[in-house]
Amino acid sequence: MLAARPRFYRAGRLSPLTTLAIRGVAVLLLVGIALGGHWIERSGLRDNTDGAVSFLDIVYFTVITVTTVGYGDIVPVSDAARMFDTFVVTPIRIFVFLIFLGSAYSFMLRQGWERWRMGFIRRELKDHVIVCGYGRSGSAAVSELLERDHPAERIVVVDTNADRLRLAEELGVATVEGDATHNKVLEIARVETARTVIVCPGRDDTAVLIILTCRRLSPQAAVAVSIAAIENELLARDAGASIIVNPVSFGGQLLAQCTAGPHVADYVADLVTRNGKIELRERAVRADEVGSAAREVTSGQIVRLYRGDRAISIDEPDAQHLQAGDLVIELVEPRRRSSTP
Structure with a gap:
């Protein structure tokens, strides 16, 4: 499993208008600081128009100085006023410029760029995996996919919780904030071109609606x-689920099986995780294997064969002649992973 670097994280909750x-x-x-300084040092300023420096003149001079307009009708003449403009007003001018530049980028350029970039990514998205729900099961599924070298750019996480999505984004996957039971949300995730949808929202009724x-x-x-x-497994099947995983019943069955020996759980963990000593893999029968018996295949140990919707044990007669289009489940040792497609 991937281990994220531990850190304290809290998503910002400020709206664009608040920001x-x-x-x-x-x-x-910042302008008020410059205004106050100019008012205190007003004796060091000279008005070339009427010679008198009023409060309105100070406001006018401060604004045109901070904004770098500088008409020259009011100028600093004393050393104190010049030093104040040099070492206080100039940094204020820079900070104000950066604030305006950052605001323009955040509210105009960045949002436009992000909309264009996200639109381009969505248009190119296909054969990807959508994970609906980024709780404990969803985050574990994403981590296992990445551990199995699944490209992060072909994983989309859908959740209503913004904090969870920020954690998902740290892994490099795309995210969609919204309710996966709504058509629009899944359309944004490009479900019509997805290869697999993993549904794990944490509630069975929500899961059925998402299906x-x-x-x-x-x-x-x-x-x-x-x-x-x-009792909800049949509902999920009727709704159209291809694969149903019940972690509660599976965990209970595994615990019961452990009474027959202390190493059953360890072996099962090896089968279902990437870092195990042995791995289960599903693949299509290759052309050079057509006509062979399941036990004769040397790329791995075939433990089950699927022909259409029928599961075939390797001891059955139909497993003695592999056919094109068959799917096999085989055990693969780690050293053989790199040599088999």
């Missing part, structure tokens, strides 16, 4: 769902 208001207050504060939405938008995609209650 803009804070920046506006910062600009007013129905997926099947309406993408009948061809494989849908794997995590169901907690055994």
Whole structure:
């Protein structure tokens, strides 16, 4: 499993308008500092128009100085006023410029660029995996996919929790904030071109609704769902789930099986995780294997054969002649992973 670098993280909750208001207050504060300094040192200023420097003249001079307009009708003549402009007003001028530049980038350039970039990525997205729900099961599924060298750019996480999505983005995957039971949200995730949809929202009723939405938008995609209650498995199957995983019943079965020996759980963990000593792999029968018996295949140990919708044990007669289009489940040792496609 991938281990993220531990750090304290809290997503920002400020709206764009709030952020803009804070920046506006910062600009007013900086201008106020310059205004106060000019008012204190007003004796060091000279008005070339009427010779008198009023408060309105100070406001006018401060604004045109901070904004670098500088008409020259009011000028600093004393050393103190010149030093104040040099070492205080000049940094204020730079900070104000950076605030305006950052605001323009954040609210105009960056948002436009991000919309264009996200649109381009969405248009190119296909044969990807969508993970609906980034709780414990969803995050574990994403980490295992990445551990199995699945490209991060071909994983899309959908969740309503912005904090969870920020954690997912740290792994390099794309995210969509929204309710996966809604058509629009899954359309943004390009479910119509997805290869697999993993459904693990943490609630069985929500999972069934997501399955129905997926099947309406993408009948061809494989849908794997995590169901907690055994009585809801049939509902998930009727809704269109291709694969149903019940972590509660599976965990109970594994615990019961451990009474027959202390190493059963360790072996099963090896089978289902990338870092195990042995791995389960599903693949199509290759052309050079057509006509051979399942036991004769040397790339790995075939433990089950699928022909259409029928599961075939390797001891059955139909497993003695592999056919084109068959799918096999085989055990592969780590040293053989790099030599088999």
